[in-house]
Amino acid sequence: MRLDDERESNNIEDIRGQSGGGGRMPLRIGGIGGVILVLGALYFGVDPQVVLNLLQGGGTTDSGSSQTVAQAPSPQDDAQKQFISRILASTEDVWSSYFQQMGRTYHDPHLVLFSGGANSACGYAQTSVGPFYCPADQKVYLDLGFFKELQDRLGAGGDFARAYVVAHEVGHHVQNELGIMQQVNREGGTGQSGASSLSVRVELQADCFAGVWAKRANDAKSILQTGDVEQGLNAAAAVGDDRLEKQAQGYVVPDSFTHGTSAQRVTWFRRGLTYGDIGHCDTFNAPTL
Structure with missing residues (x-):
């Protein structure tokens, strides 16, 4: 990707090297947030039921000896931070312009870089949860170590x-x-699973x-180069x-799907x-996915 001359976002919060801002608290995320966290669990081979139990208030963690130790940033991580900052800035520019064309105002999200774990308005999340968006504070949470998992374990680098x-x-x-998330929650939320x-x-x-x-x-x-x-x-x-x-388990259970098949994604x-237009992204009224 050609990003060397692009600006960096001012909306990066780097809390790496910290323990997440305090002791553990229950992970309570309703609606879409919980589904995103379950995906993170699947990314890392964690049993999604563990996450679901937390979402339902069935488990908490304390600040005892089991607390994940946060790692200080490495030079490689700092280079990745710069890259992520430029990607975030690009999303800000694109969506701000798009919303302006619609006669609306886009409010930039913040992106929190953490290591080990992080407290969010949606609860405490460990690295094993993976990247997630918390609608309660409008922040994206990301441990840069996830990209190594993405490349080494899932074969998706670059x-x-x-x-x-x-x-x-x-x-x-x-x-x-x-307002799509709010509408989805009014229609029953995203706690369900299944292919459709x-x-x-x-x-x-x-x-x-x-x-x-x-x-x-x-x-x-x-910004795109050959192979991107x-x-x-x-x-x-x-x-x-x-x-x-x-x-993870050697077999597929379509009734448990929460994010779609590889082909659908x-x-x-x-x-x-192809289209660069959200009008072509109406998955809710699509007869087939």
Whole structure:
């Protein structure tokens, strides 16, 4: 990706090297937030039921000896921070312009870099949860160590793979800004699962929004290089429910899907990349996903 001359975002909060700002508290995230955290659990091979128990108030952790030790940033992490900051800035520019065209105002999210664990308005989350967006404080939370897991464990490396992860989480913020999350919660929330569930439709739309960002950012500044699109599509495929379940347990249970299959995630990400228009990202009224 060509980002060397791009600006960095002012909306990065770096709390790496800290223990997350205090003792542990229950992880209570309603609606979309909880579903995002369950995806993070699947990313890292954690039993999603553990996360679900926490979401339902069935478990807490304390500040005892089991607390995750935060790691100080490495030079490599600092380079990744700069990269992520530039990606975030690009999403700010694209979505601010897009919202202005719609006669609306886009409010930039903050991105929190943490190591070990972090307190959010949605509760305390450990690194094993993976990247997530918390609608209660409008922040994206990311441990840069996730990208090593993405590359080494899931086989999805490269700059655009990392950019896709950030853009997907920002896509959830766009949903929040547009009132989509609130509407979904009024219609029963995302606590359900299944191949055509609201959870899946929310996640596939965030994938499509990530593609919209990439298309518009590239049209404006030609940031994509040869092979970048393939990296992004590979990352989308790597985190499909079917592939993650197959890797984690050896078989696939469609009734448990919350984010869509690899093929669906690639399809909707590609759709955003092709059209660059959120009008083509209506997963909720799509007859087939």
